[in-house]
Amino acid sequence: MEVDMNGDCQNELEFDRSVDQVKDVIQLAKLDESELYSYSQVISFSPQLYGDEVKLIHVNKSMADSLQEGDSVHLRGSEDENLVLCSKDKTYDFKEAETSNSMLILPELKLAKECEKHSGERTLAWRNVSGIFFKYFELQEIRPRLQKLRTALQTLTESNVRKCDLKAQSFEDLLDCIQASETELRQGLKDLETVCFRGGWFLPDLDYKIKIVSHLVKFFDDNSWKLDCVYKQETVDTLADLVDKEILSQVFDFYCSPMQGGTDDEFSVEKEKISRLFGNYLLTQTSTFAYNDFMDIWEKAVPEGIKVDISHLAGLALVEQSGSSLQAGSFIKSFPEENLPNSIQERLEVLFSARERWSVEEVTPYIQPLTTPKLNVNALLTKYARPVTVQGVKYFCAKHGK
Secondary structure, three states, rough: OOOOOOOOOOOOOOOOOOHHHHHHHHHOOOOOHHOEEOEEEEEEOOOOOOOOOOOOEEOHHHHHHHHHOEEEEEEEEOOOOOEEEOOOOOEEEEEEEEEEEEEEEEOOOOOOOHHOOOOOOOOOEEEEEEEEEEEEEEEEEEEEEOOOOHHHHHEEEHHHHHOOOOOOOOHHHHHOOOOOOOOHHHHHHHHOOEEEEOOOEEEEEHHHHHHHHHHHHHHHHHHHOOOOOOHHHHHHHHOOOOOOOOHHHHHHHEEEEEOOOOOOOEEEEEEEHHHHHHHHHHHHHOOOEHHHHHHHHHHHOOOOOOOOHHHHOOEEEEOOOOOOOOOOEEEEEEHHHHHHOOHHHHHHHHHHOOOOEEEEEEEHHHHHHHHOOOOOHHHHHHHHEEEEEOOOOEEEEEOOOO
């Protein structure tokens, strides 16, 4: 391969090089021509090189393969956000890097696997360098940044459904403002228990959701259905006069899953989700509950056949114990993960202000949303907090605390 570093700027392809000259170079290099490809490419530089309008991105093999198959990637981020790059199912941090080597862009260059071994007379081809680069962008897989999703969605209440006072956000609208891939955004909408109504996405108000679920469980009870086997079609059709059918069907799917071994219309109630919903609703009614009083009220609030457990409120509630066990004098209050800062340092500061030390099990629901493919909960706690052991139990506390 021959490179002309002083190519004629008037003609980007006519760098004068003959087959004999190429053969002379092969001999000077003490190479055996019979062991080489019979195809030589002569390289020269275009007088019009790419500028800032072209950027290089280093991608992994999986992304390279998907791009070759016709998939696309998107840059997402507003003026006050760092850009991320999104494939169809992953999100990547997007940062500029620099190399001391020159990276040349040669669109028509043939690689060795595209050429044949020596099989006749040597032929020449002229190739043109279209750009020289020293900077490129590196990608690092990260969690989707879904924090803005909750505020981007309009709250869906019984009142604004009845009055048709709705400002719909389409899925495409959300893709424009949320830093997540299409697959991750759909999962984020599912995790938030959003509903698609009249072509737009909404976040049901907690009061409205409680009312709909109360209609559902009352209907199950009225029909003497076991919670392990309820029927969706009959439920939705019967309650359509009370709740819009499109909304009702989706809320049903939040709290009921297809029955294992059942028909397409047979579902089982997700008892822990129902328990969590009612517990969360009670927590929002007052600032602090006496723990024993709360557990009594919660147990009476849930439908018959559902048992409550404090573990159902992981990431929603903070229990302040008066001693080594949950006893008289303990309190519980609302402490939802969604209200905490998105920075790990700031989040831990809030957590350790609320409680001096946390076990890994207790703090995991509050740290899990900030983990990355390379840093799990334990890794983040080890990096930003200090471990202590109390009576054989491992806890984490503020790194620079007392």
